[in-house]
Amino acid sequence: MITDSRLKELVRELCLSATCVVPADAVEAYRRAYQAETDDLARVNIRSMIDNALLAEKHRIPICSDTGIPLWYILLGTKALAKLESGPLGLARTIEAVTATLTDEGLLQPLTMHPLFKGEAANVGPGIPYVNYKFADVDYLELTVAPKGAGAEMFGSFYKTLLYADGLDGVKRFVLDCVVEADSYGKACPPNVVGVGLGGAADQAMKLAKEAGVLRPIGDRNPDPRIAQLEEDLLQAINATGIGPAGMGGKTTALDVHIETAYSSVVALPAAVNIQCPAIHLATARIKGDGTVERRAWPSWFGR
Amino acid sequence: MSGVHLNAPLTEADARNLKLGDIVYITGKVFLCMTSFHVRVAEQNAPAPFDTNEYNVMWLSGLVATREGDRWKALSAGATTSMRYEKWEPAVIERAKLRAIIGKGGMGKGTLEALRRFGCVHLGKLGMMTGALYGSCIKNINQVHWIESGMGDAVWNLTVQDLGPTVVDMDAHGNVLYDAMFEKQTKETIPMAYRRLGLEPRR
Numbered sequence: 001m002i003t004d005s006r007l008k009e010l011v012r013e014l015c016l017s018a019t020c021v022v023p024a025d026a027v028e029a030y031r032r033a034y035q036a037e038t039d040d041l042a043r044v045n046i047r048s049m050i051d052n053a054l055l056a057e058k059h060r061i062p063i064c065s066d067t068g069i070p071l072w073y074i075l076l077g078t079k080a081l082a083k084l085e086s087g088p089l090g091l092a093r094t095i096e097a098v099t100a101t102l103t104d105e106g107l108l109q110p111l112t113m114h115p116l117f118k119g120e121a122a123n124v125g126p127g128i129p130y131v132n133y134k135f136a137d138v139d140y141l142e143l144t145v146a147p148k149g150a151g152a153e154m155f156g157s158f159y160k161t162l163l164y165a166d167g168l169d170g171v172k173r174f175v176l177d178c179v180v181e182a183d184s185y186g187k188a189c190p191p192n193v194v195g196v197g198l199g200g201a202a203d204q205a206m207k208l209a210k211e212a213g214v215l216r217p218i219g220d221r222n223p224d225p226r227i228a229q230l231e232e233d234l235l236q237a238i239n240a241t242g243i244g245p246a247g248m249g250g251k252t253t254a255l256d257v258h259i260e261t262a263y264s265s266v267v268a269l270p271a272a273v274n275i276q277c278p279a280i281h282l283a284t285a286r287i288k289g290d291g292t293v294e295r296r297a298w299p300s301w302f303g304r
Numbered sequence: 305m306s307g308v309h310l311n312a313p314l315t316e317a318d319a320r321n322l323k324l325g326d327i328v329y330i331t332g333k334v335f336l337c338m339t340s341f342h343v344r345v346a347e348q349n350a351p352a353p354f355d356t357n358e359y360n361v362m363w364l365s366g367l368v369a370t371r372e373g374d375r376w377k378a379l380s381a382g383a384t385t386s387m388r389y390e391k392w393e394p395a396v397i398e399r400a401k402l403r404a405i406i407g408k409g410g411m412g413k414g415t416l417e418a419l420r421r422f423g424c425v426h427l428g429k430l431g432m433m434t435g436a437l438y439g440s441c442i443k444n445i446n447q448v449h450w451i452e453s454g455m456g457d458a459v460w461n462l463t464v465q466d467l468g469p470t471v472v473d474m475d476a477h478g479n480v481l482y483d484a485m486f487e488k489q490t491k492e493t494i495p496m497a498y499r500r501l502g503l504e505p506r507r
Contacts, residue, residue: 020436041430044327044469048431056436062380064433065366106370107379110456121454149433151385151408172501180494185409185482187385189432237500242493246432247409248471249485279433 002141003085004094006291011098014145017283019067019108020060022053023297026255026280029218033191033245033252042250046191049245049278063279067108068147070099070129073215073301075142078135083289091141092131100124111150132207136303144284144299146214149189149277156188156275159206164267171198171271172234178273179238179253186247191255193218193276194238200262202270209274212258214282217298222259231257260302307469312361314403316423320476328427329468330404333446334361336381336460339389340450345399346392353449354461356401363467364389364407366456368435369445378442378462380435383408386426394418406470410482419476426474428481441467 027050034046056063072095076088084091102108103123110121112128123129136142158178162170175196182188195213197205221228235257244250255278264270284299307327310318312334322328335354344350352359368380386407389396393411396402397418405411406427419425431437444463451458473481495505 041325041471044471045431048434048437048469052431052434052437055440056380059436059440061436061439062368064435065368065380065382065439066384066433066435067368067380106368106455109366109368110454121456155385169501169503173498173503176498176501176503177506184486184489185387186428186432187387187409191432233501237497240493240497240500242489242497246428246430247482247485248428248430248473249489277433 001085002080002083002287002289002291004090007091007094007287008098010143010285010287010293011094012102014143014283014285015098015102016060016107018145018147018281019062021057021283022063023217023280023282025218025297026278027053029255033255037250037252039244039250041248042245042252045245045248045250046252063281064149065109066149066151067111068149068281069111069153070123071146071148071214072129072131073144073146073211073299074131074133075136075138075299075301076133077138077140077142079139080141080289095129095131096124099129134301140286140288142284142286142299144215144282144301147281148214149279149281151187151189152192152275152277156182156192156273157206158273159202160271161202162269162271164269166269168230170269171230174271175234175273176237180241180243182275183243183253184247188275189277190243190247191245191252192278193280194234194254194257195274195276196257196259197272197274198259198261199264199270201264204262205270205272206274208260208262209272211301212260213274213276215299215301216258218256220258223304227259227261231259309466313358314360316403319403319423319425322425322472322475324472324475324479324481326472327430327468328470328472329466330361331465331467332463333359334363334462334464334467335359336363336365336367336462338364338366338384338457340453340457341459342389342392342396344450346395352400353459354447359461360401360403362400362402362405364405367460368439369455376445376448378439378445380439381442382433382435382438383429385409386411390415397422397424410473410480416474416478416480419474420478423476425472425476427470428473430469430471438467441465
């Protein structure tokens with residue numbers, strides 16, 4: 001049985017971990033960037049990011065004062081679902097309750113409010129936390145929290161319906177245009193991870209772009225070698241822009257580029273970009289039907 | 305920590321002597337705020353809720369802090385995108401008698417002119433998401449004001465030790481670090497990035 005109290009404990013631990021601990025492979029990526037940079041300002045910038053990550057993990061301090069807008073990805077193992085004490089809706093309620101408690105305790109910044117009429121900021125409200133679900137034929141639930149930093153989200157989200165005729169070159173140009181717009185003056189917090197979604201309908205493209213940017217480890221490549229090549233080519237080009245850390249010049253504008261695809265209308269090529277900030281707020285765990293928990297470095301959201 | 309170490313409150317000479325690209329650390333009294341402070345001071349002509357001679361370094365950031373009884377404990381603070389406050393900043397610089405603004409990214413022409421006219425600089429944070437690093441520089445939360453609309457938008461009077469590293473990205477003489485950089489990127493490196501992908505750079 002996956003009891004409510006077990007779930008509550010796990011959700012709290014995941015939220016705090018995502019807030020305070022940068023994934024190890026991301027810190028390694030900072031270190032490689034530090035080695036690659038020759039410019040003084042770029043080096044000070046990256047050095048600060050490394051120092052910050054170490055300090056945050058050691059003292060369990062939030063990596064960034066922007067603790068992120070609550071975003072979850074939950075793999076619903078069909079064999080584990082029946083073991084949830086209060087069912088799937090209970091899971092959603094637990095996430096809301098824990099998020100509200102952590103916000104009250106001051107450990108999470110209240111970061112959302114009505115888009116037009118503001119009011120008091122909170123982390124629980126209409127549409128927030130934003131929880132995504134997917135079914136999987138497994139005997140566990142995989143919970144991933146990836147609270148999203150506002151700088152990268154606000155300045156790094158773009159959508160365009162390209163045409164099939166625009167092809168690969170059209171995609172390359174679109175992504176590079178977006179990155180130049182987002183990262184100049186450091187708006188989208190470079191060096192960051194560029195998520196790209198191609199295909200689907202408009203909303204699917206953006207959803208894929210966010211999943212690509214948020215849920216894949218640094219250095220991971222798409223299993224389709226043609227898409228993997230596009231990821232490599234775009235990463236090289238983005239880092240050739242010279243925009244650099246904080247937009248202050250340098251060789252590291254992106255830590256990685258991740259692309260996900262879906263089928264789309266025969267004439268259209270929906271394309272979306274969604275940038276993930278370098279804090280890479282992320283924590284993931286599997287919980288089995290008997291309540292045992294296994295922490296994982298990264299989710300297996302894409303089933304591969 | 306090499307760089308320029310300054311004690312806050314700053315003097316006008318402190319601000320005017322700083323050069324574009326200087327790495328700066330601040331020790332002493334600063335205040336941290338977001339939107340409410342700007343709206344009240346610039347639009348509603350409200351006086352700052354503290355002595356502006358004592359606190360003249362404004363830090364634009366959210367703050368993660370926990371409370372035990374009457375005591376606040378700061379955990380994490382970084383810097384928010386300064387450009388969000390462009391429309392209010394010239395008035396805020398004048399009315400709150402600011403000598404330095406700590407934030408992220410550049411600001412607009414109105415702010416640049418106010419920096420020059422009143423003797424103030426913009427200090428960009430170095431390193432993205434430096435919340436733990438900057439937060440650990442906060443030695444005390446002296447007072448909190450205007451917390452009604454939530455702690456995310458309150459005004460915090462702080463004592464800080466070696467807050468930084470920051471870089472002078474807009475000085476008190478009309479210069480902007482990003483402009484020269486952006487021009488070089490636009491003319492040289494960004495077109496190269498397009499060519500690398502076999503694309504004609506945009507004009």
